[in-house]
Amino acid sequence: MSKEIIIKEEKGKVESRVWQFLCSVKLAVIIILVLAVACILGTVIVQQLTPEEYVARYGEGLTKFFIATQLTDIFHSYWFALLLLFLCVNLGSCTVKRWRNTVLQIGFILTHVSIILIMIGCFIDLQLGEKGGVNVYEGRSVDYYLTRGDYQKVPLDFEIHLDDFIIEKHPPKYRLIAYVKDKDSQTPLTVKVGKTYNIKDSNYSVTVKDFYPDAEYSQKPINISSDPVNPAIYVQMFGSEEITAEGWLFAKGLNWYNDPDHNMRVEYFWVDNDRDFEKLTTIVEKGSPPKLGLELEDRGIKLDIPIEVGTVFEVEGTEYKVEIKEFALDYMNRTKPLQEQEMSNPAVMVDITGPQGVDSRWSFSKYPDYWDQAHQTKYKDIRVTCNVPDDFTLTSNKIRIIQNQDKEKVIAYIEGGELKKIVNWEVGKRSEVGGSGYQLRIAKFFPSYSVENEVIKKSDTVNNPALRIEIAGPRGTVDDWILGQTPAKWYPDNNFALLYEKFGMEIKDFKSKLRVVDNGKTVLSKTIEVNDPLKYDGYVFYQSSYDPEGGLYSGLQVAKNPGIIVVYTGFIILCVGVVFIFYVKPFLRRKSKKKER
Amino acid sequence: MDFMLNITFYAFIFGVIAYVIREVSRSVATRYIALGVMSGALILNTTLVLMRWFEAGHAPMSDKFESFVFFAWSIALVYIIMELVTIFIVRIHSSRLGIIGALQCALSALFLYFAINTDSTIKELPPALQSNWLVTHVINYFISYAALSISFSAAIIYLIYRAIFHGKTQEVVMSKDNSNLGKDMTFDKLAYISVSIGFPFLTIGLITGSIWAKGAWGTYWGWDPKEIWSLINWLIYLTYLHLPLILPKTKISKSFRPVLLSIILLVAFPTVIFTFMGLHKLPTAGTSDHIYAD
Ligand code: HEM
Numbered sequence: 001m002s003k004e005i006i007i008k009e010e011k012g013k014v015e016s017r018v019w020q021f022l023c024s025v026k027l028a029v030i031i032i033l034v035l036a037v038a039c040i041l042g043t044v045i046v047q048q049l050t051p052e053e054y055v056a057r058y059g060e061g062l063t064k065f066f067i068a069t070q071l072t073d074i075f076h077s078y079w080f081a082l083l084l085l086f087l088c089v090n091l092g093s094c095t096v097k098r099w100r101n102t103v104l105q106i107g108f109i110l111t112h113v114s115i116i117l118i119m120i121g122c123f124i125d126l127q128l129g130e131k132g133g134v135n136v137y138e139g140r141s142v143d144y145y146l147t148r149g150d151y152q153k154v155p156l157d158f159e160i161h162l163d164d165f166i167i168e169k170h171p172p173k174y175r176l177i178a179y180v181k182d183k184d185s186q187t188p189l190t191v192k193v194g195k196t197y198n199i200k201d202s203n204y205s206v207t208v209k210d211f212y213p214d215a216e217y218s219q220k221p222i223n224i225s226s227d228p229v230n231p232a233i234y235v236q237m238f239g240s241e242e243i244t245a246e247g248w249l250f251a252k253g254l255n256w257y258n259d260p261d262h263n264m265r266v267e268y269f270w271v272d273n274d275r276d277f278e279k280l281t282t283i284v285e286k287g288s289p290p291k292l293g294l295e296l297e298d299r300g301i302k303l304d305i306p307i308e309v310g311t312v313f314e315v316e317g318t319e320y321k322v323e324i325k326e327f328a329l330d331y332m333n334r335t336k337p338l339q340e341q342e343m344s345n346p347a348v349m350v351d352i353t354g355p356q357g358v359d360s361r362w363s364f365s366k367y368p369d370y371w372d373q374a375h376q377t378k379y380k381d382i383r384v385t386c387n388v389p390d391d392f393t394l395t396s397n398k399i400r401i402i403q404n405q406d407k408e409k410v411i412a413y414i415e416g417g418e419l420k421k422i423v424n425w426e427v428g429k430r431s432e433v434g435g436s437g438y439q440l441r442i443a444k445f446f447p448s449y450s451v452e453n454e455v456i457k458k459s460d461t462v463n464n465p466a467l468r469i470e471i472a473g474p475r476g477t478v479d480d481w482i483l484g485q486t487p488a489k490w491y492p493d494n495n496f497a498l499l500y501e502k503f504g505m506e507i508k509d510f511k512s513k514l515r516v517v518d519n520g521k522t523v524l525s526k527t528i529e530v531n532d533p534l535k536y537d538g539y540v541f542y543q544s545s546y547d548p549e550g551g552l553y554s555g556l557q558v559a560k561n562p563g564i565i566v567v568y569t570g571f572i573i574l575c576v577g578v579v580f581i582f583y584v585k586p587f588l589r590r591k592s593k594k595k596e597r
Numbered sequence: 598m599d600f601m602l603n604i605t606f607y608a609f610i611f612g613v614i615a616y617v618i619r620e621v622s623r624s625v626a627t628r629y630i631a632l633g634v635m636s637g638a639l640i641l642n643t644t645l646v647l648m649r650w651f652e653a654g655h656a657p658m659s660d661k662f663e664s665f666v667f668f669a670w671s672i673a674l675v676y677i678i679m680e681l682v683t684i685f686i687v688r689i690h691s692s693r694l695g696i697i698g699a700l701q702c703a704l705s706a707l708f709l710y711f712a713i714n715t716d717s718t719i720k721e722l723p724p725a726l727q728s729n730w731l732v733t734h735v736i737n738y739f740i741s742y743a744a745l746s747i748s749f750s751a752a753i754i755y756l757i758y759r760a761i762f763h764g765k766t767q768e769v770v771m772s773k774d775n776s777n778l779g780k781d782m783t784f785d786k787l788a789y790i791s792v793s794i795g796f797p798f799l800t801i802g803l804i805t806g807s808i809w810a811k812g813a814w815g816t817y818w819g820w821d822p823k824e825i826w827s828l829i830n831w832l833i834y835l836t837y838l839h840l841p842l843i844l845p846k847t848k849i850s851k852s853f854r855p856v857l858l859s860i861i862l863l864v865a866f867p868t869v870i871f872t873f874m875g876l877h878k879l880p881t882a883g884t885s886d887h888i889y890a891d
Contacts, residue, residue, distance in 0.1 A: 025842040032839070036832040043822045043881050075820045122818070131816070170721045188716050509724050530724035531812045542815040543724075557815040567817065571804045578797040586793075 110577030117570030124563030136162040164513035215466035220454040223446035231270040232449035238439040293385035346388040455481040608638035609706035616699035665712035669705040675743035700750035730809030737802035744795030749866035752859035755784035785855035826872040
């Protein structure tokens with residue numbers, strides 16, 4: 001008997017010891033600290049990787065340990081859940097044990113109960129909640145979503161239509177960055193016209209001299225010297241009053257212009273000796289015609305035949321007969337009348353008839369070997385070339401603009417192959433050209449033509465901005481434009497650079513115009529955006545992403561959180577509780593102390 | 598802006614000097630001078646925050662630069678409120694805050710120094726940050742961090758004084774001596790008060806952050822590194838607050854208890870700062886929605 005009583009007493013003692021331990025702050029502190037350590041581990045060990053990834057990162061041994069202790073997914077592990085359960089039990093029992101219906105206890109009860117509530121809410125969500133996502137294309141609808149993690153299709157009892165998807169963008173923003181190479185330092189500079197910045201720890205300074213919100217490069221012709229390095233004239237041709245054609249002619253480059261409508265060619269010559277000047281102003285050479293070259297190396301035959309379509313001839317000492325079938329100045333536009341073709345790719349087509357039949361070939365003056373290399377030719381021993389002299393022209397009327405080193409300037413008018421008239425010209429003046437009915441004006445003369453990249457303002461809205469910058473440094477001052485999105489601008493010593501680059505968020509917001517259709521009826525419409533979801537039938541649809549390519553679909557996050565009311569109630573009670581404990585209780589205490597006194 | 602930033606920085610440096618002088622002379626005049634200097638710095642800092650708000654068109658706490666300036670501001674604000682309360686409302690221990698003001702000025706100056714060395718270009722807010730919950734969340738956190746920084750400073754000062762006056766402490770505390778030394782020995786209590794001021798804000802910050810995440814991402818808790826570390830901070834201070842309940846029941850000697858609590862605070866605040874600005878160093882940072890590339 002007595003033994004039994006002792007055992008019972010001991011049991012009671014043990015029970016009360018367990019109870020006491022469950023209620024104790026000691027247990028609370030232990031749990032809290034273990035939780036903290038678990039949390040730290042959860043951010044130090046990368047979570048939810050595959051076993052292979054763990055082996056690669058931490059090696060075999062540690063991986064085995066991590067997997068055995070569920071350290072690979074701490075926050076979903078059994079021991080972590082157990083820890084939270086203990087926390088709740090501890091909180092619950094201590095609250096029950098210390099429950100006093102006094103005002104001063106309010107905070108203690110509220111905080112502790114609230115944490116239990118939050119945990120219960122989270123547990124409900126974990127068990128009954130749903131979470132997933134779905135992409136909807138503009139103009140279409142979905143009646144399902146995919147679960148998070150394993151992408152299972154879950155049907156919805158209603159449809160979500162995406163009527164419109166809007167991506168709002170910020171106007172582009174640019175920033176100016178100064179880079180010092182030997183210090184490897186980057187300094188952002190605010191763009192303020194007229195301001196000079198001394199770059200920290202260096203002897204460079206940058207001055208912003210001008211700003212265009214929207215700029216582009218344009219090429220501006222300039223004269224860089226008075227020596228005739230690259231003489232060029234800007235010619236304007238007038239019909240009766242209006243300018244019919246105008247443009248630059250270069251003595252050392254493209255020096256002619258063909259006006260096929262009027263059977264007229266304009267040429268420009270700059271000569272540095274009197275003989276050439278003399279020749280150009282007096283002699284009209286007929287201009288050599290294009291020629292067809294035929295070569296049979298084995299037999300020592302070499303022929304030059306003026307190209308005239310329809311010419312047929314037999315090659316002496318062979319059994320070949322050649323017919324010129326076609327001639328073009330511009331092969332690509334060979335169907336056009338010859339006069340209208342620019343002389344960009346002259347070519348001739350011949351038929352060679354021999355013992356093995358007809359062999360048709362094109363021969364290009366600029367690419368003499370092209371055809372033979374690209375095609376199977378029947379008669380390999382015969383080579384065909386097309387020779388068109390550079391000054392070949394079909395037009396028999398010419399205007400020659402000539403000048404020399406002695407600043408003599410004349411225009412020679414040639415009609416039908418004969419020199420008709422010579423007049424003097426001067427920059428800026430209009431000259432009548434013989435009986436041609438033409439008037440010419442040489443608007444500009446640049447002895448040394450060159451182009452300069454000029455930055456011009458395109459509009460006043462920020463789009464592709466440009467800055468005029470002056471950089472002062474050890475090699476003097478450099479003044480230039482830099483445009484957004486162009487490569488960095490380096491200072492001549494290659495140690496300092498400025499970069500004008502786009503930065504910041506481009507997407508301002510994205511919104512989906514959603515419509516909920518239930519049983520064929522539209523029951524709800526809402527435009528959702530990040531931080532403003534749509535709620536229907538216990539589900540909440542969040543704007544979460546967008547199609548990064550075309551903005552065609554909207555990414556929705558779908559969640560059902562039946563426990564959220566409990567969680568949020570817990571949140572509110574917790575806030576009230578902590579404020580009570582630390583802000584209200586001390587004053588109540590103080591008051592009661594004063595009263596006592 | 599840059600100029601204002603530098604001026605404010607030096608104002609806080611000046612505040613450090615003023616508070617050191619005050620601590621040495623312990624006269625009423627120097628006390629008000631030091632408070633005045635720091636208030637001046639706070640006004641400058643307030644101007645900075647407002648200017649930035651006006652310029653950026655959104656609450657100035659969305660990027661590193663803005664949070665540094667705002668943090669410096671909160672540190673100064675919370676300290677000054679605390680000093681005003683001790684002068685005019687609580688009216689105990691005229692020198693209780695003592696050298697803390699110098700440390701708080703130094704902290705504000707430190708964060709302004711970070712701000713000076715941070716890219717200050719105004720950035721557009723990504724859609725997730727365009728929320729009023731963000732503003733509530735951040736303000737709560739910074740006020741809390743500011744209060745917790747006081748507990749950190751107080752713990753440091755407490756431990757230093759303990760080390761210096763090692764032998765005497767026991768008698769001094771026991772004798773309820775009203776000398777300066779006796780007052781200085783109460784820094785552990787100041788630390789506790791600061792934590793209890795900051796902890797509610799820390800809790801509300803955690804909760805509002807969770808509500809904001811729910812609105813933006815659809816989950817109120819996603820075990821994101823930033824969320825986890827906010828929880829860790831909260832748990833550490835929770836431990837600190839519960840420890841005094843069990844310490845009397847343990848074998849730890851009475852005189853060592855405040856030392857233990859101070860050491861916890863010494864660890865806790867750097868953890869807070871790590872959560873605030875060091876998380877990108879974590880191996881898991883890549884998985885976070887909160888941590889933007891440094
Ligand atoms: C916001 C959170 C919390 C606050 C503000 C808080 C506050 C408090 C306060 C003020 C007391 C003393 C009650 C009294 O004066 O009698 C207390 C006691 C206690 N707290 Fe908390 N607490 C919180 C969370 C927790 C948590 C998470 C646990 C976890 C297990 C916990 C466990 C305990 C225990 C076991 C006691 C028992 C006290 C005793 O037996 O004397 N508390 N808490």
